Amino acid sequence: MPASKITKKLSSLICMALVLIPGLAFADYELNLTESVTALGKEIYDLHMLVLIICTVVCVAVFAVIIYSLINHRKSKGAKPATFHESATVEFIWTVIPFIILVIIAVPATKVLLKIEDASNPDLTIKATGWQWKWEYEYLDNGVHFFSNLDKASNDARQLGSKTDPRTVPNYLLDVDNPIVVPVNKKVRILTTANDVIHAWWVPELAVKRDAIPGFINESWFKAEKTGVYRGQCAELCGKDHGFMPIVVNVVSDSEYNDWVASQKKAMAAAKASAGKTWSKADLMKRGEEVYNASCAACHQANGQGIPGVFPGIAGSKVATGPVEGHIDIVINGKPGTAMQAFGTQLSPADSAAVITFQRNAFGNNTGDVVQPSQISR
Amino acid sequence: MSTQSGGYYLPAPSHWPIVGSIGLFIMLFGFASALPGTSDGEMGNMTMMYIGMAIVAFMLFGWFGQVIGESESGKYNAQVDTSFRMSMVWFIFSEVMFFAAFFGALFYARQLSVPWLSGEGNNAMTNALLWKGYAGDWPTNGPASVGGKFEIMSAYGIPLWNTIILLTSGLTVTWAHWGLKKDNRGQLIMGLFLTVALGAVFVALQAYEYIHAYNDLNLKLTSGIYGSTFFMLTGFHGLHVTIGAIMLLVMLFRSMKGHFTAKNHFAFEAAAWYWHFVDVVWLGLFIFVYWLV
Amino acid sequence: MSDHKPSGITRWIFTTNHKDIGTLYLWFAFIMFFVGGSMAMVIRAELLQPGMQVVDPLFFNSMTTMHGLIMVFGAVMPAMVGFANWMVPMMIGAPDMALPRMNNWSFWILPFAGTMLVSTLFMEGGGPAFGWTFYAPLSTTFAPQSTDFFIFAVHLLGFSSIMGAINIIATILNMRAPGMTLMKMPLFVWTWLITAFLLIAVMPVLAGAVTMMLTDRNFGTSFFDAAGGGDPVLFQHVFWFFGHPEVYIMILPSFGIVSQIIPTFARKQLFGYASMVYATAAIAFLSFIVWAHHMFTVGMPVAGELYFTYATVMIAVPTAVKVFNWTATMWKGSMTFETPMLWAVGFVFLFTVGGFTGLMMGVAPADFQYHDTYFIVAHFHYVLVPGAVFAIIGGIYYWIPKWTGNMYDEKLGKLHFWLSAISVNILFFPQHFIGLAGMPRRIPDYAVQFSEFNFMSSIGGFVFGATQLLFLYIVIKCIRGGEKATDQVWDNPEGLEWTIPSPAPYHTFETAPQIK
Numbered sequence A: 001m002p003a004s005k006i007t008k009k010l011s012s013l014i015c016m017a018l019v020l021i022p023g024l025a026f027a028d029y030e031l032n033l034t035e036s037v038t039a040l041g042k043e044i045y046d047l048h049m050l051v052l053i054i055c056t057v058v059c060v061a062v063f064a065v066i067i068y069s070l071i072n073h074r075k076s077k078g079a080k081p082a083t084f085h086e087s088a089t090v091e092f093i094w095t096v097i098p099f100i101i102l103v104i105i106a107v108p109a110t111k112v113l114l115k116i117e118d119a120s121n122p123d124l125t126i127k128a129t130g131w132q133w134k135w136e137y138e139y140l141d142n143g144v145h146f147f148s149n150l151d152k153a154s155n156d157a158r159q160l161g162s163k164t165d166p167r168t169v170p171n172y173l174l175d176v177d178n179p180i181v182v183p184v185n186k187k188v189r190i191l192t193t194a195n196d197v198i199h200a201w202w203v204p205e206l207a208v209k210r211d212a213i214p215g216f217i218n219e220s221w222f223k224a225e226k227t228g229v230y231r232g233q234c235a236e237l238c239g240k241d242h243g244f245m246p247i248v249v250n251v252v253s254d255s256e257y258n259d260w261v262a263s264q265k266k267a268m269a270a271a272k273a274s275a276g277k278t279w280s281k282a283d284l285m286k287r288g289e290e291v292y293n294a295s296c297a298a299c300h301q302a303n304g305q306g307i308p309g310v311f312p313g314i315a316g317s318k319v320a321t322g323p324v325e326g327h328i329d330i331v332i333n334g335k336p337g338t339a340m341q342a343f344g345t346q347l348s349p350a351d352s353a354a355v356i357t358f359q360r361n362a363f364g365n366n367t368g369d370v371v372q373p374s375q376i377s378r
Numbered sequence B: 001m002s003t004q005s006g007g008y009y010l011p012a013p014s015h016w017p018i019v020g021s022i023g024l025f026i027m028l029f030g031f032a033s034a035l036p037g038t039s040d041g042e043m044g045n046m047t048m049m050y051i052g053m054a055i056v057a058f059m060l061f062g063w064f065g066q067v068i069g070e071s072e073s074g075k076y077n078a079q080v081d082t083s084f085r086m087s088m089v090w091f092i093f094s095e096v097m098f099f100a101a102f103f104g105a106l107f108y109a110r111q112l113s114v115p116w117l118s119g120e121g122n123n124a125m126t127n128a129l130l131w132k133g134y135a136g137d138w139p140t141n142g143p144a145s146v147g148g149k150f151e152i153m154s155a156y157g158i159p160l161w162n163t164i165i166l167l168t169s170g171l172t173v174t175w176a177h178w179g180l181k182k183d184n185r186g187q188l189i190m191g192l193f194l195t196v197a198l199g200a201v202f203v204a205l206q207a208y209e210y211i212h213a214y215n216d217l218n219l220k221l222t223s224g225i226y227g228s229t230f231f232m233l234t235g236f237h238g239l240h241v242t243i244g245a246i247m248l249l250v251m252l253f254r255s256m257k258g259h260f261t262a263k264n265h266f267a268f269e270a271a272a273w274y275w276h277f278v279d280v281v282w283l284g285l286f287i288f289v290y291w292l293v
Numbered sequence C: 001m002s003d004h005k006p007s008g009i010t011r012w013i014f015t016t017n018h019k020d021i022g023t024l025y026l027w028f029a030f031i032m033f034f035v036g037g038s039m040a041m042v043i044r045a046e047l048l049q050p051g052m053q054v055v056d057p058l059f060f061n062s063m064t065t066m067h068g069l070i071m072v073f074g075a076v077m078p079a080m081v082g083f084a085n086w087m088v089p090m091m092i093g094a095p096d097m098a099l100p101r102m103n104n105w106s107f108w109i110l111p112f113a114g115t116m117l118v119s120t121l122f123m124e125g126g127g128p129a130f131g132w133t134f135y136a137p138l139s140t141t142f143a144p145q146s147t148d149f150f151i152f153a154v155h156l157l158g159f160s161s162i163m164g165a166i167n168i169i170a171t172i173l174n175m176r177a178p179g180m181t182l183m184k185m186p187l188f189v190w191t192w193l194i195t196a197f198l199l200i201a202v203m204p205v206l207a208g209a210v211t212m213m214l215t216d217r218n219f220g221t222s223f224f225d226a227a228g229g230g231d232p233v234l235f236q237h238v239f240w241f242f243g244h245p246e247v248y249i250m251i252l253p254s255f256g257i258v259s260q261i262i263p264t265f266a267r268k269q270l271f272g273y274a275s276m277v278y279a280t281a282a283i284a285f286l287s288f289i290v291w292a293h294h295m296f297t298v299g300m301p302v303a304g305e306l307y308f309t310y311a312t313v314m315i316a317v318p319t320a321v322k323v324f325n326w327t328a329t330m331w332k333g334s335m336t337f338e339t340p341m342l343w344a345v346g347f348v349f350l351f352t353v354g355g356f357t358g359l360m361m362g363v364a365p366a367d368f369q370y371h372d373t374y375f376i377v378a379h380f381h382y383v384l385v386p387g388a389v390f391a392i393i394g395g396i397y398y399w400i401p402k403w404t405g406n407m408y409d410e411k412l413g414k415l416h417f418w419l420s421a422i423s424v425n426i427l428f429f430p431q432h433f434i435g436l437a438g439m440p441r442r443i444p445d446y447a448v449q450f451s452e453f454n455f456m457s458s459i460g461g462f463v464f465g466a467t468q469l470l471f472l473y474i475v476i477k478c479i480r481g482g483e484k485a486t487d488q489v490w491d492n493p494e495g496l497e498w499t500i501p502s503p504a505p506y507h508t509f510e511t512a513p514q515i516k
C-alpha cells in the first residue's frame, strides 16, 4: 500500500523535526506507531497519521506565530505595545476553525471504530483469560486449551540481580512457553476475560488491545494477512508481575495450523494418560522444583519465603506441613477471593503431585510425604 | 487579638483546627488498624478510634461553642452571615455529590451491569460462557447469588411510614422557622422539638427495619449488589438524618437558652437546610431503592 | 494593631492569616514535590537500563503509585491552593479569606493525610501498588492491608480540598471590594472560582469511590464484583468522573497564572478577557462529560465510545481559544523576558504539545493503540510538568518579590528555566516514541528495543530533578535577602496586589479599596 509508505516516510520526518536533538542519533529506531499486519490495523494507522499530521501542522503554525512575535515584538527591539485587546471577528474565526478540524477528524474515526467493534462472523474464536500473571487460551471451536507463561530464559534473566544481560536473551520479555497459533487470513475473534484482576490483551501488530475484566467477556478481532510471529504484552496494571506476562501469536498457514491443533490434542491426551503412573520421590522433587519455579515462585518466591503481608511463605507453612488433603485442596482449588488460584486446571495431575511433594519437602519443610498423581482427584 | 476590619470579623489564631486534625488522624488511623482487611475477617481493637472520636467531639464542642459565643455577642455582620450561608450551601452541594456517587452505582448496576451479565448489549458471550442461565432480574444478588437467597424490603411498610415522618418533619421545621421569624419562641421550640422527635422516630424505625432485614429476610450488606446499594444508600442517609437531628437538637437547646433573633439566626437556617436536603435524598431513596424494584 | 505578627511555632499552627496559610501550603507542596520527585528518580533509575537492577517489581509499582498520588494530591493541588490563599484576597481587595479558621483546618489536615499515605510504605505487604487510579479489584480483593490507610488518607485529602474550595468560593463571591464586579476580576481569580466549583463537585465522588472500595474490601459488598451483580468497570466510571475534572483542577489555575504573567511582560492587556472566562467555564463544563475517554478499551458499547470521542475532542475548542488569546496578547506587545515570562512562554509551547497528544488520544480507535503505553505517560507529563508545574514555578517567580519584599536572583532564575526546559524535553519527549513503538506503562522492565530512549529519558530526568535543587536554593536565597523589590515590582503590572507595599503587610485591605 503506497499510501502508508508515504505516510510512514512523512511521519519519520515529522518526528525527527519534533525531536530536534535526539531524533537524529536514533534514526533507525521505531519512532512511530507500530505498523499493523491487518487491513483494519492499517486503517487505524492511517487515522493515527491523519490526526498526527493535523496536530503537527496546527502546532507548527501556532508556534510560528508565537516565535515571530517573540522575536519581533520585544521591548529591546523598540516595540511599542499595541492597545487592541479583543476582536469578536477573530475570536469567532478561531473558535470555528478548530471545530471544523475536529469534524474532519471525527468522520474517519467513526468509520474505523464501527469496523473495530464488528466482531461478527468469526472463523475462529479463542477465549483468552488473564491470570496473575499468565494467559490461558481456550480454542472454543476445537477444544485446544493451554496456559502461556513468560519463557524461562527471560524469567531467569529478569530476576533482581540476575547478572544476565537482557540483550543476550532472545526476545527478552516478549517470549512465552506456549504461543497461540492461528491461521493466516482468517477472522479470529478473541474473547477476553480474567480470573482475578483486570488485565489487557494487546498485540500491537495485530492492532488489538482489549481489557480482560473478571466476570465479563469482551470481544475483539483481527485478520492477519501475513504469517509470522507477533508479540505483545499485558497492558493493564495487574499487580506485581504485570510487566512479565507477554503474549505471542504465531500466524501460520492453514495446514500448519491444522497440524498444530492435532499435536496439541495428542499432548493433552498424553497428559491425561500419564495421570495413573507412579513416580519416584526423586523424580517428583525434580519435576516439582521446575513447576514451582515456573508457576509458584512469582508469588511464594524462589526461596519459599513469600512476601509478608501479601503472599504467605511455603517454608514452615501450616498448610504445606499439615495434612496432605488440605495442601492438595488449596493447590487444586485455590482459595477464592485471594490471589491463590485453582491450579487444578493449569497443571497436569503429575505436575500438581510433583509440586505438592516438592513443597512438602523443600525450604526446610520435611514431612517426607510423597504425593502421587493418582491422589489428585479431578 | 482578632481584628474587626471594615466590619468583617476576622477571628484570632485558633487551636481548634489542629485539635480537629489530630483527632481525625487518630480516629481514622485507629479505624484502619482495626479493619479486618478481608470480608470474612474480624474487627480488631477499636480503642484508638474511640479516642480519636472523642477528640473530634471535643473539638466540635469547643469550636462551635466559640462561634456561638462570637455570634451571640454580635461580632458577625451581614457580610459574615453571607459567607456562612454560601459555605453551607456549597457544603450541602458536596453532600449531594457524595450521594450521587452511590445513586450512580445503583443506576449503573440496574441499567448496565446486571443486564450485561444476563447477556444484553454486546455481552452475549459474558452470559453464555461465564454466567449461563442468569436472567438478571432486579433486585438481584448477582449471578453467583452472593449471600444466598433473600427477600426484598417492601416499600409499603416502614419505608412508607418513614416517608411520611420525614415529610412531616420538613413541615414542622418550617413551622418552627415561621415561629422564629414572628418571634414566637413557643412555636419555635415546639416545632424544633417535634422535628427532632420525628427524626428520632425515623432513625429508630430504620434500625428496626435493618434488624428485620437481617433476621427475617436474609437481606444483608453482603447480599450482592442489591444488598450493597440498599444498605449503603439507606445507611449513609440514616447517618445524615442522625447528624441533622443532632444539629436541630443543638438549635433546640439554643432556642431554649434564648439564642437567635427574628432577623439573625443563620445557624438555625443552616440546620433547617440540611434537614431539607436529607429529606430530598430520602425521596430519591424511596423512589429508586424501595418503590421501583 | 496594624501589622502585628504573632511569633514562634504557634504562629504557623494556629494561624488564621491567609498569607501564612498560603505560605504553609506552598512549602508543603514544595516538600511533597521533592518526595514525589525522589520516587520518580527511583522509577527512572530502574528504567535506566533493561533488566532489574534497583528495586523489586512490587516496590516499583508502589513507587509509581505513590509518585502519581503525591504529585497530584500533595504537590500540584496544594501549590494551587497556596496561590489562591496568597493572591485571591489581595487581588479582589479582601481583608482575608471568608472563613479564616476553617482555612487553617483545610491546610492542617494535609500533613496528617500525607503522613497516613506515606506510612503505608512501611507497613507489612508494602504501600499501595495499584496505580494512582487504583482500579478494583486490584485495589480491593488483591491489595495489601495498608490499602485501608490509603483509603482514609484519600478521605482526608478530599475533606481538606472541599473545605478549601468552599472557602475560596465564599471569598470570591462575597468578599470583593466595592466596584470589583465579576467581570473585572483578574483571570487567576476567575479560574480559581471555577476550579473550586469543580473540586466541590468531584471530590465527594472520589470519597464515594473509596468508600465503596472500603466496604468491598472489609464488609463484603459487591460493588465491583461481577459475581454479586456489580462490575469492576463501575469503579473506573466513578473514579474517572472524579479523575478527569481533577486534571483540569490542576490546569485551570495554571491557565490563570499564565494569564496574569503574559500581559505584564507583553505590556499589553490580556487579549479576549471575556472569551477567556467563557472558555474556562466551557472547559469545566466539558470536563464532566468526557470521563470515559480513559476507558476506551474496557469494552463499552460502541455508542458510548463514539459519544466520548466526540465530547473529548470538543475540549480542544475552548482550549484553542486560550492558546490563541495568549498568542494574541503577545502579538504586537513590547515584550521582555524576565524569569516569570520565560516560564509562562515555556508553558504555552509545551502545554500545547501535551494538549495535542491529548487530542490524538481522544480519538477512540487510535487510543486503543495508545492506551496504557508510554505515549500516555508522555502526554500527561507534558500537561503536568511543563504545564502545571511550569506555571507554578513561573507564578512563584512572579509573586515572590511581593511575598518576601526581595527580588530573586535573575541570573539563576534564567539558568533554572533553561536547564529545566531542555531537560524536561529530554525526559519526556522520547516517551512518545517508546509509547508508540509499544512499551506499556507501569512496568519495571522492558524489551531491549526500548533501551536507548529509556536511557535518554532517565538522564533527562536526573538533570531535571537536580535542577530543581537549584530552585530550592533560589527560593531560600530570595527569602533571606536580596535586592529590595519595589511596590510595583514589574513594569506597570495590572492588579490590586501591586498597589500594596512589598513585602505585603500581614494585614491588607482592612478598609476595602474602591475599584473604578
Ligand code: HEA
Pocket: A054, A055, A058, A062, A098, A099, A101, A102, C133, C247, C248, C250, C251, C293, C294, C295, C312, C313, C315, C316, C317, C319, C320, C321, C323, C351, C352, C353, C354, C355, C356, C357, C358, C359, C361, C362, C363, C367, C370, C371, C372, C376, C379, C380, C383, C384, C387, C388
Ligand atoms: C493537567 C492535566 C491534563 C490536561 C490539561 C489534559 C488535557 C487533555 N487530555 Fe489528558 N490526561 C491527563 C492529564 C491531562 N490531560 C492525565 C494525568 C492522564 C492519564 C491518567 C492515567 O491514566 O494515569 C490523561 C489521559 C488522557 C486520556 C486517556 C488516554 C488513555 O489512557 O488511553 C485522554 C483520552 O482522550 C486524554 C485526553 C485529553 C484531551 C483531549 C485534553 C485536552 O484538554 C487538550 C486540549 C488542548 C489542545 C488540543 C492544544 C491546544 C489547542 C490548539 C492550539 C488549538 C488547535 C486545535 C485543534 C487542531 C482542534 N488525556
Ligand code: HEA
Pocket: C033, C034, C035, C036, C037, C038, C040, C041, C043, C044, C064, C065, C067, C068, C069, C071, C072, C075, C076, C130, C131, C132, C133, C377, C381, C384, C385, C388, C389, C427, C441, C442, C443, C444, C461, C462, C463, C464, C465, C466, C468, C469
Ligand atoms: C503533577 C504531577 C506529576 C509530576 C510533577 C511528575 C513528575 C515526574 N514524573 Fe510522573 N507521574 C504522574 C504525575 C507527575 N509526574 C502520574 C499521575 C503518573 C502515573 C502514575 C501511575 O501510573 O499510577 C506518573 C508516572 C510517571 C512515570 C511512569 C511510571 C510507570 O508507568 O511505571 C514516570 C517514568 O518516567 C514518571 C517520571 C516523572 C519524572 C522523572 C518527573 C520529574 O518531573 C520529577 C522531578 C522532580 C524531582 C526529581 C524532585 C526534586 C529533586 C530532588 C528531590 C533532588 C534529588 C534529585 C536527584 C537524585 C537527581 N512519572
Ligand code: CUA
Pocket: A130, A131, A133, A198, A199, A200, A234, A235, A236, A237, A238, A239, A241, A242, A243, A245
Ligand atoms: Cu496482566 Cu498486566
Ligand SMILES: [Cu+2]
Pocket: C243, C244, C247, C291, C293, C294
Ligand atoms: Cu481525561
